[in-house]
Amino acid sequence: MTGPTAQPSTLPITKIPRTGLPGHALVVGDPERATAIAGLLTDAALIGENREYRSYQGRWHDTPVVVSSHGVGGPGALCQFQELAEAGVHTFLRFGTAGALRADITDGDLVIAEAAVRDDGVTQQLVRPEYPAFATPETVLALTAAARAHEARAHRGVVWTRAAFSPMVRELPMNEYLVAGVIAIEMELATLLVFAALKGLRAGGVLVIDGNATVDNTDPTGYDPHRKVVFDAVARGTAVALDALVALP
Numbered sequence: 714m715t716g717p718t719a720q721p722s723t724l725p726i727t728k729i730p731r732t733g734l735p736g737h738a739l740v741v742g743d744p745e746r747a748t749a750i751a752g753l754l755t756d757a758a759l760i761g762e763n764r765e766y767r768s769y770q771g772r773w774h775d776t777p778v779v780v781s782s783h784g785v786g787g788p789g790a791l792c793q794f795q796e797l798a799e800a801g802v803h804t805f806l807r808f809g810t811a812g813a814l815r816a817d818i819t820d821g822d823l824v825i826a827e828a829a830v831r832d833d834g835v836t837q838q839l840v841r842p843e844y845p846a847f848a849t850p851e852t853v854l855a856l857t858a859a860a861r862a863h864e865a866r867a868h869r870g871v872v873w874t875r876a877a878f879s880p881m882v883r884e885l886p887m888n889e890y891l892v893a894g895v896i897a898i899e900m901e902l903a904t905l906l907v908f909a910a911l912k913g914l915r916a917g918g919v920l921v922i923d924g925n926a927t928v929d930n931t932d933p934t935g936y937d938p939h940r941k942v943v944f945d946a947v948a949r950g951t952a953v954a955l956d957a958l959v960a961l962p
């Protein structure tokens with residue numbers, strides 16, 4: 714007869730430690746972005762890697778932080794948010810890229826999310842669609858102050874989180890959201906905001922603009938995030954995001 718097996722020391726999907734993580738996490742889509750940001754931290758250490766999830770722990774201006782990648786899309790990202798929270802994270806900032814929905818919001822600008830349209834394809838399975846996806850107000854204020862300190866061009870507003878990157882046969886409600894004043898589109902933020910609100914945690918997001926989604930995303934070959942203007946803005950936005958993260962008590 715064998716007894717119950719001991720619980721593994723890491724969580725199953727991200728392979729991060731089960732407990733003891735810092736309370737503050739910067740979450741990003743791209744594992745390479747996580748590695749680049751970890752390179753800026755003091756005493757950075759890889760604490761887990763599995764699938765699209767690559768996680769580091771280190772310090773930014775003496776505050777312990779986690780930097781972790783969640784890949785593309787809300788369902789996969791939710792797995793990361795859940796395991797980070799399980800391991801001790803209480804404050805999340807997503808630092809990603811997004812397409813602009815307004816002509817005056819241009820490549821390299823930052824968008825600070827106040828709320829998100831829940832077209833993310835997964836949170837409808839967590840709570841009714843009428844429930845709002847809102848950023849914790851302190852994250853908006855901290856990101857606004859950090860962007861100002863770094864003299865980064867930043868816009869605040871509602872972001873559209875959409876599960877499918879490119880439309881196919883079904884027409885997008887693009888015009889409706891443009892008229893409603895939605896300013897950018899990406900793929901995971903609403904998932905984070907709803908998850909955090911349901912768990913009583915803090916969350917927000919800041920996004921680097923890498924094109925105009927009203928034009929480029931109708932033909933996916935028109936989308937090119939691998940340009941210097943985007944690369945430079947990601948570097949500048951990293952400092953904005955980390956400064957805002959550690960400014961949150």
Ligand SMILES: O=P(O)(O)O[C@H]1O[C@H](CO)[C@@H](O)[C@H]1O
Binds near residue numbers: 809878901
């Ligand atoms: O740059 P990241 O954080 O991955 O964010 C955006 O980029 C990906 C699409 O290219 C999606 O994940 C979208 O949300």
Ligand SMILES: O=c1cc[nH]c(=O)[nH]1
Binds near residue numbers: 811
């Ligand atoms: O989802 C995304 C991410 C970046 N840029 C876009 O246009 N869409």
